[in-house]
Amino acid sequence: MSQSSQATAVSTQQDKEPPAAAGAAKGKLAIYWAASCGGCEISILGIHEKILEVDKAFDIVLFPCGADGKVRDVEKMPDKSIDLCLFNGGIRTSENEYMARLLRAKSKVLIAFGSCASEGCIPGLANACSRQDIFKTNYHDSPSLDNPEGVEPQTETQVPEGKLHLPEFYDTLRTLDQTVEVDYYLPGCPPESDRIWEALVAVLEGKLPPKGSVIGAASTVCDTCKRKRTEKKITAFKRTWEIIPDEEACLLEQGLVCCGPATRAGCGGLCPQVNSPCIGCYGPPDGAPDFGARLMSALASVIDSNDPAECDRIIREGIPDAIGTFYRFSLAGSLLRRTAKVAN
Amino acid sequence: MSDTFEPKIVGFLCNWCSYRAADLAGISRAKHAPNVRIIRTMCSGRVDPAFVFKALSMGADGVMIAGCHPGECHYIEQNYKTIRRYAMLKHALRQFGVEEDRVRLIWASAAEGQQLADAINQFVADVKKLGPLNWPGHWQDAQDHTAALEAIAHEHAETMEVPV
Numbered sequence: 087m088s089q090s091s092q093a094t095a096v097s098t099q100q101d102k103e104p105p106a107a108a109g110a111a112k113g114k115l116a117i118y119w120a121a122s123c124g125g126c127e128i129s130i131l132g133i134h135e136k137i138l139e140v141d142k143a144f145d146i147v148l149f150p151c152g153a154d155g156k157v158r159d160v161e162k163m164p165d166k167s168i169d170l171c172l173f174n175g176g177i178r179t180s181e182n183e184y185m186a187r188l189l190r191a192k193s194k195v196l197i198a199f200g201s202c203a204s205e206g207c208i209p210g211l212a213n214a215c216s217r218q219d220i221f222k223t224n225y226h227d228s229p230s231l232d233n234p235e236g237v238e239p240q241t242e243t244q245v246p247e248g249k250l251h252l253p254e255f256y257d258t259l260r261t262l263d264q265t266v267e268v269d270y271y272l273p274g275c276p277p278e279s280d281r282i283w284e285a286l287v288a289v290l291e292g293k294l295p296p297k298g299s300v301i302g303a304a305s306t307v308c309d310t311c312k313r314k315r316t317e318k319k320i321t322a323f324k325r326t327w328e329i330i331p332d333e334e335a336c337l338l339e340q341g342l343v344c345c346g347p348a349t350r351a352g353c354g355g356l357c358p359q360v361n362s363p364c365i366g367c368y369g370p371p372d373g374a375p376d377f378g379a380r381l382m383s384a385l386a387s388v389i390d391s392n393d394p395a396e397c398d399r400i401i402r403e404g405i406p407d408a409i410g411t412f413y414r415f416s417l418a419g420s421l422l423r424r425t426a427k428v429a430n
Numbered sequence: 431m432s433d434t435f436e437p438k439i440v441g442f443l444c445n446w447c448s449y450r451a452a453d454l455a456g457i458s459r460a461k462h463a464p465n466v467r468i469i470r471t472m473c474s475g476r477v478d479p480a481f482v483f484k485a486l487s488m489g490a491d492g493v494m495i496a497g498c499h500p501g502e503c504h505y506i507e508q509n510y511k512t513i514r515r516y517a518m519l520k521h522a523l524r525q526f527g528v529e530e531d532r533v534r535l536i537w538a539s540a541a542e543g544q545q546l547a548d549a550i551n552q553f554v555a556d557v558k559k560l561g562p563l564n565w566p567g568h569w570q571d572a573q574d575h576t577a578a579l580e581a582i583a584h585e586h587a588e589t590m591e592v593p594v
Contacts, residue, residue: 158590161583180578187579213569214525241578251585254578258569379480382522386514392500392507397517408522421483423569426527 113169115144116160117199118189119151120175120182121209121259125276126200127151130172132279133286143290144170148189157185160192168192170289172199172272176206176418177260181253190266195289197301201275203262205369205377206418208275210259213417213424214409217257257427261419271300273350275367275415281352303351304372307364311346311355313337319390323404326363337363338388343404343411348374348381367415376421378412437491437557441466441550442481444474446504447539448496454543462547463554466494473497474535475508479519482533486565492532492557496546499537509537531556532563 117130131137131152147168148155160168171193177183190196201207212220225231225238243250262268272285285301288294295301308315315336324341331337337344337358345366346358352368370377385405391397405411413420443449449470455462471477474497482493495516503509516535523533534553538546 156590156592158586158592161586180575181582183575184579184582251581253582254573254575256575257571257573260569374480376480376483378522379478379483382479382518383515386518387511389514392510392513394513394517397514398521401517401521405521408525412522421480421487422526422565423487425525425568426565427568428527 112142113144114147114167115140116148116155116168116171116189116193117146117152118148118171118173118175118185120173120185120203120262121178122175122200122202123208124151126172126174126202129200129274129276129279130282133283134279136283140286157188160188163192165191166194169194171196173197173262174199174203174276176202176209177256177262177265178209178212179253179255183256183260183265184253186262186265195269195294196262196266197270197272197285198262198268199272200277201273201367201369201415203268204271204273204419205416206259206261207367207415210261210416210418211410211414213259215425216427217255221255258424259418264418264423269297270294273300273302273367273369274352278353300350300369300372302368305351306371307346307349307351307353307355307358307368310351311336311358311364313358315339318388320388321390322400323385325404331361333361337361338385341404343385345381347384348377365414369416369419377416378409378420381412435558435562437465437554437562438489439466439492439494439554439557440485440490441468441494441496442471442474442477443468444476444497444504444509445470445472447498447502447537448474448546450540451496451538451542451546454540455547456543458543460544460547462550465554465557466550473503473505473508474512475503475505475515477512477515479515479522482519486528486532486563489564489566491560491563492534492553494550494553495533495535496538496549497535499539502539528563528565529560531560 119127146153146155148160171189173186173189173196175182177186198204202209221238225233226236239252241252241254272281274281281302288301313336314334316339318339320341322341323343326342329340331340331342342363344363346364348370349364349366350368350371357364366377370380374380389397389400391400409417417424443452452468474495477495485493495512497509497512498504500509512535519533536549538549
């Protein structure tokens with residue numbers, strides 16, 4: 087009790103008490119990670135003492151990173167008996183897909199939580215190469231490797247004690263909604279803790295947007311950026327190490343590839359605040375089906391040349407890695423999803 | 431490539447020049463390949479790279495963008511933005527592994543019906559040489575994972591049961 091009163095004491099005025107906390111039957115909450123880094127979990131715990139409010143409202147039935155709770159118990163639960171599932175991570179292996187299907191069946195509301203589940207994020211950049219390429223690098227070519235026999239992971243291995251199994255490694259990483267039906271999206275790498283809290287309050291108060299929506303702002307990072315904007319006309323794209331940017335002027339006007347115009351607001355413009363260009367972790371804003379396309383459009387329109395050859399030179403020299411620049415967080419969730427597979 | 435392959439091509443034509451050129455080609459009975467599905471946009475500058483990606487991801491074998499000649503844009507200078515966007519788009523498509531000849535930008539004024547018909551014929555012939563794109567085939571897994579998924583469920587039931 088003392089803990090929760092302390093929590094109320096430090097809450098700011100904006101923080102609303104979730105109504106379900108007051109005596110109503112507790113809901114069930116699952117938090118799962120698939121192909122991800124664990125940053126989403128840290129961000130969930132970043133709501134600090136408000137986690138106690140979450141605990142008041144929900145029984146946590148599965149949260150591999152933060153609490154006990156067994157997959158086997160979830161398998162035995164009736165369908166739709168979990169009220170809310172926050173699913174982070176992309177679908178890289180058969181185990182990821184199995185858990186996505188399981189949690190979809192058991193959950194009333196499934197939220198694609200964070201960039202990996204929503205659009206593939208950094209693990210999704212592996213869609214620029216094939217499964218064979220990944221195995222070759224990881225198990226044969228990596229300089230820090232000690233694998234003289236060239237062992238690769240097998241889905242089935244016979245040992246004296248019996249058969250051991252590993253999940254199948256998919257050729258193309260999929261997002262959660264390319265695998266199962268998703269109810270809502272919470273973008274960000276990771277989602278900001280304040281946005282997570284707002285989403286949880288929205289769930290508990292039943293004030294959710296229409297199904298299929300992103301829970302959060304509709305506008306762009308540029309809208310929340312305080313830098314001075316004048317006319318955008320650039321003759322060269324600069325890498326971050328090439329210049330020390332002016333602290334006040336728009337970063338894109340200084341030639342840096344800032345993803346602000348193509349990125350959903352929600353972070354509060356954290357990177358531009360510390361003189362670093364936006365890298366687009368919050369995904370595209372409402373109405374943009376493809377992050378890279380939106381960014382390409384925005385960047386192309388500021389190039390100060392009308393000569394095709396000159397435009398081509400500026401782009402090639404300034405943006406050597408198109409996919410890494412335009413799709414750093416969204417390759418798997420983009421319209422093209424991956425690069426062309428070359429027959430091996 | 432088999433001779434029977436007829437490429438599906440999506441063409442984004444601007445309202446003021448290229449679409450009228452297409453009209454003129456029709457009125458003057460200029461013959462051209464029927465493979466291009468024409469979508470009229472107000473300006474070639476309206477063609478978001480997402481339109482091109484969407485067409486390719488839904489099974490188009492090629493995409494053509496057509497606008498007014500540079501300097502003759504109905505919206506003064508929007509087709510210069512098209513030039514830059516097209517350069518940016520090609521830069522990305524190269525890395526995706528989409529062949530150079532599958533996406534093409536051409537200019538056709540309202541008087542150039544025949545030129546547009548010729549450009550369409552040339553484009554269709556070039557895409558025919560490349561063969562089908564079938565982009566969704568790149569992300570569809572050749573392997574069926576149903577057995578692997580069922581195996582996980584069986585294994586959980588057999589090995590994860592905690593005795594009470």
